[in-house]
Amino acid sequence: MKAFVRYSPLLLIALAWEISSRLGLVSTLTLPALSDVVAAWFDLAKSGDLVANAATSLWRGSIGLLLSIFVGGALGIGMAWWRPLNVLLGPLVELFYPMPKSALIPVTVLWLGFGDGSKILLIFLGCMLPVTIGAFNGARGCDRMLVWSVRSMGASRVRALWDVVLPSAAPELLNGIRSALALTFVLLVSSELIQARSGLGYLIGFLGGGGVYDAMFAVVLTVALLGFLADRLYLVAMRRVLIWRE
Amino acid sequence: MARVAQRAPWVSAIGWGAARFLPIGLLLAAWELLSHSGAVTPFMLPSIEAVVARIARDAGTGELAVNLGLTLYRSLLGFAIAAVAGIALGLFISRSAVVRWFFDPVISVGFPMPKIAFLPIVVLWLGFYDVSRITMVVSDAIFPVVTATIAGIQGVEREVLWSARNLGASERRLQWEIVLPAALPQILTGLQVALPIALIVDIVAEMIMGGYGIGGAMATASRFADSRGVFAGLVEIAIVGFCLVKAMMLVRRRLLLWHPEALDAANG
Numbered sequence: 375m376k377a378f379v380r381y382s383p384l385l386l387i388a389l390a391w392e393i394s395s396r397l398g399l400v401s402t403l404t405l406p407a408l409s410d411v412v413a414a415w416f417d418l419a420k421s422g423d424l425v426a427n428a429a430t431s432l433w434r435g436s437i438g439l440l441l442s443i444f445v446g447g448a449l450g451i452g453m454a455w456w457r458p459l460n461v462l463l464g465p466l467v468e469l470f471y472p473m474p475k476s477a478l479i480p481v482t483v484l485w486l487g488f489g490d491g492s493k494i495l496l497i498f499l500g501c502m503l504p505v506t507i508g509a510f511n512g513a514r515g516c517d518r519m520l521v522w523s524v525r526s527m528g529a530s531r532v533r534a535l536w537d538v539v540l541p542s543a544a545p546e547l548l549n550g551i552r553s554a555l556a557l558t559f560v561l562l563v564s565s566e567l568i569q570a571r572s573g574l575g576y577l578i579g580f581l582g583g584g585g586v587y588d589a590m591f592a593v594v595l596t597v598a599l600l601g602f603l604a605d606r607l608y609l610v611a612m613r614r615v616l617i618w619r620e
Numbered sequence: 621m622a623r624v625a626q627r628a629p630w631v632s633a634i635g636w637g638a639a640r641f642l643p644i645g646l647l648l649a650a651w652e653l654l655s656h657s658g659a660v661t662p663f664m665l666p667s668i669e670a671v672v673a674r675i676a677r678d679a680g681t682g683e684l685a686v687n688l689g690l691t692l693y694r695s696l697l698g699f700a701i702a703a704v705a706g707i708a709l710g711l712f713i714s715r716s717a718v719v720r721w722f723f724d725p726v727i728s729v730g731f732p733m734p735k736i737a738f739l740p741i742v743v744l745w746l747g748f749y750d751v752s753r754i755t756m757v758v759s760d761a762i763f764p765v766v767t768a769t770i771a772g773i774q775g776v777e778r779e780v781l782w783s784a785r786n787l788g789a790s791e792r793r794l795q796w797e798i799v800l801p802a803a804l805p806q807i808l809t810g811l812q813v814a815l816p817i818a819l820i821v822d823i824v825a826e827m828i829m830g831g832y833g834i835g836g837a838m839a840t841a842s843r844f845a846d847s848r849g850v851f852a853g854l855v856e857i858a859i860v861g862f863c864l865v866k867a868m869m870l871v872r873r874r875l876l877l878w879h880p881e882a883l884d885a886a887n888g
Contacts, residue, residue, distance in 0.1 A: 383722045384729065404744055465640045466647060472865035473858040474819040477835070479827060480842035480850045485664055559734035564824040567739070568839065575737070582740040590740060597737040605732030 406588035415592035423577065424596065431562055431573040432600075434490055438497025439558045443551055446502040450509025450550075451543060454516070455535060467506060475500035475557065479565045493565050493573070500561045501554035508550020512543030545619065548612045555608055559601040574600075666848045674852040683837075688856065690833040694750060695822035698757025702818065703811055706762045710769025710807075711795065723766075731763040736824055743829065753825040760821045761814040768810020772803030805879060808872045815868050819861055834860075 388408055394400050395407040402410075418424040453460040453467075478496055486492035516539050524534050566575025574597050581590040648668060654660060655667040662670070678684040712719045739756055746752040776799055784798050800807075826835025834857050841849025 381725045384725050387726075461639050462643050465643045469644060469862060470858070472816055472861040474816060474823045474861050476820045476824040476827070477838065477854050477857040479824075480838045481854055483842060484847050484850055556732060556734070560736050560820065560824075563734050563737045564828070567736075568824075568827050569842070578737060578740055582744070587744070594737045594741060598733040598735075601734040601737075602729055602732050 403587065406591055410588045411591045411595065414586075414588040415596070418589055418592055424593070427572055427574050427577045428596070428600070430490075431566065431575070434493040434573065435497060435558045435562045438494040438562075439501055439554060441494070441498040442501035442554060443505055445498070446505030446550075446554075447509045447547060449502075450506040450511075450547070451513045451535070451539060453506070453510050454513035454543075455539065460510075467503060467510075471503045471507065475561060476564055479561075479568055482565075483569050488569055488571055493562060493570070496565050497558050497561050501557050504553045504557065505547070505550045508553075509543055509547045512546030512550075513539050515546070516542040541618075545616060548615065552605070552608060552612070555604060556601070559597070559604070563597055663845070663847050666851055670848050671851045671855060674848045675856065678852065684856070687832055687834045687837050688860070691822060691826065691835065691857075692860070694753050694826075694833065695757055695818045698754045698822065699761055699815055699818040701754070702758045702761035702814055703765055705758070706765025706810070706814070707769050707800075707807060709762070710766045710773065711799075713766070713770055714773040727763065727766060731767065735760045736821060739825060739828060748829055748831070753822060753829065756825045757818045757821050761818040764813040764817065765807070765810045768806045768813070769803060772806030772810075773799055775806065776802040805876060805881065808875065812865075812868050812872065815864060816861065819857075819864065823857060 391405070392408040395402050395405050406414075415424070449459075449463065453463055475496075478499055482492040482496040482499070486495055520538050520542070521534050524538055525531075529537065562573070563575040563578075566573040567579050570576040574593060578590055578593045578597070581587075581593060651665070652668050655662065655665045675684065678687075709723065713723050714720075736756070738759070739752075742752050742755055742759075746755060780798060780802065781794065784794055789797070822833075823835035823838075826833040827839040830836050830839060834853050838850055838853035838857075841847075841853065
């Protein structure tokens with residue numbers, strides 16, 4: 375009941391959408407009725423187009439994001455742990471971090487063509503720096519005293535890194551990964567809309583180009599919902615990982 | 621800074637300044653060496669002088685000014701609208717329960733959504749004009765501003781509000797002179813998040829919709845396999861992004877001169 379009251383504005387919007395296109399207040403050419411969109415969604419799901427393209431997109435997104443988490447996280451912690459690495463890479467991170475990541479789309483296409491490779495490279499390059507900065511800020515904020523204590527108690531440098539620095543970097547690192555997750559969807563969909571032969575973004579462009587607007591709306595809403603669900607699942611997982619903080 | 625105090629301060633300052641530019645120099649040298657080594661084709665990585673020559677040519681013909689101007693106009697106008705509307709919406713949400721009831725779920729569902737997927741729908745409604753691109757920029761950049769404004773206003777200390785009311789401040793003056801300035805640091809953080817988003821979305825919208833603008837020029841270059849054009853666009857937009865983010869940091873420092881954070885920055 376509480377959730378119903380909380381989310382009722384969304385229902386109101388859905389209702390307003392359905393009524394305005396049913397009553398002809400707006401042209402169904404530009405805004406197909408919500409019920410038609412839902413019907414088109416089931417048709418797409420039955421034909422297998424939706425599932426196949428969604429699988430392609432999610433595969434590209436998760437590989438790119440995982441790569442960026444491992445490389446970006448290692449770089450960030452390394453920069454905080456070992457000063458020469460920070461001197462070497464710090465200015466480059468500062469230089470490339472503000473770059474609008476979408477500008478990399480044509481470059482990755484130049485390098486790797488239209489397939490999976492260019493999307494994975496794009497997501498990896500685009501998402502790496504937010505993770506790096508999160509890991510760096512988190513690891514830099516680690517209490518030196520704790521590191522000294524475990525070292526004096528006989529822990530090796532690697533052990534101290536793993537048991538002390540990594541957990542204390544976790545909150546900021548996980549926040550960095552959360553922005554990388556959002557960025558993954560943005561880069562994925564836009565690169566697929568621009569140059570691709572498969573994936574959800576491609577499907578949106580394909581259906582839109584063919585004038586099948588109810589199906590196009592269905593795919594757009596699917597992408598939006600996937601992005602939302604991914605973020606919510608990530609939040610739940612993040613709270614579990616950070617449960618020791620409270 | 622105590623560790624380097626043995627040396628004259630300006631010596632270490634120059635040393636650190638050089639150290640900051642060294643990695644960038646190394647990167648440029650690596651680019652130049654790689655592009656001349658024959659390991660990669662000029663198509664995959666054109667040399668620096670070819671890219672610079674291309675930028676200079678575009679600057680000469682005036683193409684650079686047109687593209688740069690359009691990209692800046694779209695992203696900054698979108699950013700400005702998102703900033704004003706976002707702060708206003710944040711204020712309304714904090715003040716009115718009805719507004720909060722309506723917008724709270726809309727924001728919590730809408731923020732994490734990849735709004736760029738709605739671009740074909742916006743084009744369908746508004747056509748291939750600037751208004752579509754700017755609408756996309758606003759719809760993406762407004763979310764961090766609204767959430768930061770709400771969080772900032774929530775963090776305002778009650779005691780300050782009570783004393784201001786006690787001294788006879790009207791609701792209007794309370795908002796302008798107490799609530800907004802007290803929430804300003806967080807609002808500025810939200811704006812600092814929104815600015816790169818505005819640029820990212822504008823570039824994507826230009827690439828998808830074509831036409832002028834740096835993103836549009838890059839998409840055209842990519843379509844004609846003109847790799848110099850693509851890299852020229854990449855360099856231009858990287859410089860623009862860097863300058864805008866730095867400018868935003870300066871604005872923050874100027875606006876928060878009175879805030880303890882400015883003192884921290886001056887000392888550290």
